[in-house]
Amino acid sequence: MASDRARTLGLYRSLLRVALQMPDDHRRALVVFRARSEFELHRALQQGSPEQAERWIDGEVYRDNLEHQAAHLSALSSRSLLIPVDLRRQRSSSSSSHSHSHTCTDPTHNHGPPSPSLQPSPEVDDRRKLIRAVAARKDGATRKATGTAQAQSKFMQGPEPSWLKKKKEVEGGLKAMGGS
Numbered sequence: 001m002a003s004d005r006a007r008t009l010g011l012y013r014s015l016l017r018v019a020l021q022m023p024d025d026h027r028r029a030l031v032v033f034r035a036r037s038e039f040e041l042h043r044a045l046q047q048g049s050p051e052q053a054e055r056w057i058d059g060e061v062y063r064d065n066l067e068h069q070a071a072h073l074s075a076l077s078s079r080s081l082l083i084p085v086d087l088r089r090q091r092s093s094s095s096s097s098h099s100h101s102h103t104c105t106d107p108t109h110n111h112g113p114p115s116p117s118l119q120p121s122p123e124v125d126d127r128r129k130l131i132r133a134v135a136a137r138k139d140g141a142t143r144k145a146t147g148t149a150q151a152q153s154k155f156m157q158g159p160e161p162s163w164l165k166k167k168k169e170v171e172g173g174l175k176a177m178g179g180s
Contacts, residue, residue, distance in 0.1 A: 015066070
């Protein structure tokens, strides 16, 4: 009986040690929560029952999977996956976009020329949209600075909505009554 309890506590401690190896707090908290809840459920089982042996095996498999997952996630978190992009630089050609967006871990690996189906269409290319938006914002700022009339917004143009007319009529009626 004492060995069953010692084995259970050993498994619980090893799960907590693996939880500390997790690279982010959310995963760490999840593993600690699951280990604690399984440990609490395990206390209610009778010592030496076949269900208890199944729980030990499940716990050991879970611990092994978590060790593998922790090693993999730690390796991923230590590797830089972000690619620096200079948004101010204009793209000279479509082939240069392929050479700057190379995401393989081996920089000497050559994919060959990009196929036309892999190149982004002008509608989908987010970078082009961003450049156009920045240029439009700058153009709008220069128009304001020079005093040139901007194209008027179409917002709130057209016939006046009925609810707005009624509100003005009610306010006008209240002012007329209050002014007497």
